[in-house]
Amino acid sequence: MNLARQIEQYLPQQLLELVKDISGQAAKRGQRVYLVGGVVRDLFLGYPNFDLDLVVEGDAVKLAQQVAETSQAKLLAHHRFGTAKIRYENFSLDLATARKETYAKPGALPAVTPGTLENDLIRRDFSINAMAISLASNDYGELVDPYQGKNDLEHRLIRILHPESFSDDATRILRAVRYEQRLCFELETQTAQLLKRDIPMLDTISGDRIRHELELIFKEKQPEFVINRLAELEVLPRISPFLKGDGWIVEKFDKARHLNKPAQLPSLYFCLLTYSFSEGGIEQFLTRLSISAKLSRAMRDTLRLKTKLPLLDKPSLKPSEIYYLLREYESLAIQANAIASEPSMAQRYLQLFLIKLRYIRTSLDGEELKRLGISAGPEMGKVLQILHKAKLDGEVRTRADETKLALSLSPRL
Ligand code: ATP
Ligand code: MG
Numbered sequence: 001m002n003l004a005r006q007i008e009q010y011l012p013q014q015l016l017e018l019v020k021d022i023s024g025q026a027a028k029r030g031q032r033v034y035l036v037g038g039v040v041r042d043l044f045l046g047y048p049n050f051d052l053d054l055v056v057e058g059d060a061v062k063l064a065q066q067v068a069e070t071s072q073a074k075l076l077a078h079h080r081f082g083t084a085k086i087r088y089e090n091f092s093l094d095l096a097t098a099r100k101e102t103y104a105k106p107g108a109l110p111a112v113t114p115g116t117l118e119n120d121l122i123r124r125d126f127s128i129n130a131m132a133i134s135l136a137s138n139d140y141g142e143l144v145d146p147y148q149g150k151n152d153l154e155h156r157l158i159r160i161l162h163p164e165s166f167s168d169d170a171t172r173i174l175r176a177v178r179y180e181q182r183l184c185f186e187l188e189t190q191t192a193q194l195l196k197r198d199i200p201m202l203d204t205i206s207g208d209r210i211r212h213e214l215e216l217i218f219k220e221k222q223p224e225f226v227i228n229r230l231a232e233l234e235v236l237p238r239i240s241p242f243l244k245g246d247g248w249i250v251e252k253f254d255k256a257r258h259l260n261k262p263a264q265l266p267s268l269y270f271c272l273l274t275y276s277f278s279e280g281g282i283e284q285f286l287t288r289l290s291i292s293a294k295l296s297r298a299m300r301d302t303l304r305l306k307t308k309l310p311l312l313d314k315p316s317l318k319p320s321e322i323y324y325l326l327r328e329y330e331s332l333a334i335q336a337n338a339i340a341s342e343p344s345m346a347q348r349y350l351q352l353f354l355i356k357l358r359y360i361r362t363s364l365d366g367e368e369l370k371r372l373g374i375s376a377g378p379e380m381g382k383v384l385q386i387l388h389k390a391k392l393d394g395e396v397r398t399r400a401d402e403t404k405l406a407l408s409l410s411p412r413l
Helices: 004-010 013-028 038-045 060-071 117-122 149-154 171-183 189-197 199-204 207-218 223-232 247-259 262-273 279-288 293-312 319-326 331-340 345-355 366-371 378-392 399-409
Strands: 032-036 052-057 074-078 083-087 092-097 099-102 111-114 132-134
Touching: 004 038, 013 032, 013 052, 013 060, 013 092, 032 038, 032 117, 038 052, 038 132, 038 149, 052 060, 052 117, 060 074, 060 083, 060 092, 099 117, 171 189, 171 199, 171 207, 171 223, 189 199, 207 223, 207 262, 207 279, 223 247, 247 262, 247 331, 262 293, 262 331, 279 293, 293 319, 293 331, 293 345, 319 345, 319 378, 331 345, 366 378, 378 399
Parallel strands: 052 092
Antiparallel strands: 032 052, 032 132, 074 083, 083 092, 099 111
């Protein structure tokens, strides 16, 4: 099957020219270049995907170096992996040396040697991700599809390439469900059976790799459906016995998306995912997934604040009281609680803190207080805190109000 016409229609002109230029330079070096993986899948599905992955038969890094020099693009090379990223103004391209992999033991990273395109395709996760399109001039546009990926796309199936695929690399269990939910596909019957059989193999996967797959799930448009499906397949408890997927997750993840910036979402999803955890459970989870110190702090804070919410659930707290109760918590933990808690006074206060109180500052700063005759040190600290409280509670509004209050305080101090 030849897809020359489809490529020309699918790729933006600029990207198409880049890709052809690379393939031309490769040909002169006696190398062949293919489009591979997600872009081929998405071209058939008609979804835009301009994160191009190119496989090179022969040394991809040397080719990338030459291409980057001639086009004055930025190059990021990983000699050890035989991969390189070329950064242009509007795009970046990933080039990889076609490789052959062997797994010494399940879950370990594979041993890698240079190989052919066919070697490179068989090491891939699913048939729909194991297709390539030639960019060489003599067969430009020719589809290479040794595992009937196109047929599986038409039947909307996620299929592994061989029965030991999940046990070789159990992260594929998480990837399978991610694609199944993203694309509204189904797990092919035998793939589903093997997935279930190999769930225990998740124990062979390092925390970093499991976490990375969860991060990829959290970049999906609706990760809650992936989480719930993983629960249904009994995959989640293998990661942590306390993990659950349910209607609560659907509601709260959706709310998180409506209230938060995309950059914060993955971390927020982590806090929500573990909202029902005990103190022991969270520690086990943080260790199992090698969660970073920063995110660990936010996730622990989320649970700590959850236990303190009753203190906030009073009808007439002053803004300064709310502020001083909440300021010791990571803002992510406050956001998670604002989303996860039930409608209540406490929830309103959390929102008030997030949208207003945390930004309130005094007009006068230390320098200005010095000019008023207040000496630096503990005295000034006290004055600033009293000013801040008064500002939070609306007792002072203007700079003049603050000056008056500061002067009235200083002799007493
Ligand atoms: P998308 O980025 O849209 O999720 P993609 O296909 O580009 O899809 P990547 O995670 O970027 O996915 O990986 C690129 C390719 O590398 C995949 O298409 C797949 O063929 C291969 N791949 C990635 N992870 C694995 C894995 N654990 N086992 C086997 N092959 C993998
Ligand atoms: Mg990709």
